[in-house]
Amino acid sequence: MLDAQTLSMIGKGIIETLYMVIVSTVCAYAIGLPIGLILVVTDKNGIRPFPIVSKVLGFIVNLLRSVPFVILMISVTPLTKKIVGTTLGTSATIVPLVIASAPYIARLVESSIKEVDAGIIEAARAMGTGTFRLIYKVLIPEAKPSLIIGGAIAITTILGYSAMSGFIGGGGLGDIAVRYGYYRSETQILLVTVAVLIIIVQGFQELGMRLAKRSDKRV
């Protein structure tokens, strides 16, 4: 069986992972949500068409999205060092996590907002709603259930990325799995970390679905 030391290491890993994932998700939403909204609003069929903005932004998003996370993680190390001061540990992992997931979140937000019935938007415009109020009084509230589901998808994706960062000393459960499971072939520890990851992913997924369902008033 696992000894107390291993268990406490796994416990620490869980906390580190949750810290990385939650902080990264919050930061990534701070960047991705506005980008997603701008993509929808400035689209050529959007509320305030500005095709140049939406095309340039869309191109940057696609560019970042096409770089595999492992490579992105390595390529941004100089930036990470500048921001955090080190390239090792959980805080350092947050930088590539945010850079990789913000564009992903922008696309998730974009697709959620695009689900809002065009008729509702038209009615709001007919009532004299300006662009800004249309966004926060109509688009976001009407897309809320879909945005919450998007959030659950984003958080589980970021969790997956965070585990990958174990290969460059990122900390958390991924780091444990790499060091013990991969380099030392300690299968038992590997299996435990996998089980814990599955439980965390399922937890976030379930929570997201329930929140989305409860917030949705469309029956």
Next chain:
Amino acid sequence: MDTNEPIISLRGVTKIFNTKESEVDALIDINLDIFQSEIYGIIGQSGAGKSTLVRCMNFLERPTEGSVIFDGQNLADLSLKELLKVRQAIGMIFQQFNLLMQRTVLKNVCYPLEIAGVPKKEAKQRAIELLEMVGLSDKINAYPSQLSGGQKQRVAIARAIATRPKVLLCDEATSALDPMTTRSILELLKDINQRFGITIVIITHEMDVIETICDKVAILENGRIVEMGKVEDVFVNPKSAAGKRLVFKSDEQFSEFESEKVYRIVFDGQSAFEPIISNMVAKFKAPVNILFANTKNIGGKAFGQMLIQLPEDRILTKQMLRYLEERSIKYEEVTQDA
């Protein structure tokens, strides 16, 4: 305000949509005046440009050419901010109701008041009053998905008139409703028109809707207005082909009769709603075959038309026609190319 000034005036309004391959003329040179407190119907088949036309009135669609004057202001001259203000003075309801699905009924009606900057408490009170007026005071905390189509449209109407607009635009507002509900919604609109003097513009493809509540009508076909005027005039004597098609829906049916003795008689409100045909039959003791009838009692006067077949006997026929003339009822012989 001078009552002779139209509240909405369209001059030479043309709208062209540019698609990838071609240009589509949705509206061509539309000239239209709508006066205060009128109920103005715009009828046409789908694709005639009705929806585009009504959207030009609040600049949801900007005309390619021509001007839209609302309450003395040319909408094209307004800044975005001023335009938003004008839109608050023009309510609009839709075929699909377009309620905010994540807001309660009460919050839906509060929405335009929020946008207009009405204090929350005041807005809530006004919304409750309006919901009482449309007969939904027991549903204020329900969500739109819990309501029937007719109830949703009532909420939409309450929402549309919350800011006391001067005009209410109705885009196929009854097309998704059954006939009974349609009737009750039209009654509500009529009631609102009479109580508040709000001008109502109704877009529809149903002649019934026009007949029931409109004062004036414009017939739209392929982006052009082909006929306009008072409803009773257009209804009695449509001049355009499109108008005839709308009013005499059954032309195809009675063109089959080959007899020369088929007459269309028209009731244009000149005669009282009396049983003319049965009186005529009683007088001449000769049979009259009613092939088609579509008459309505509007304000105690007879409106509509009837298609009758008179006896073979020429003299009798002449006498009968004179009988109709004496009662100032217009008639015409129906020929095959009807």
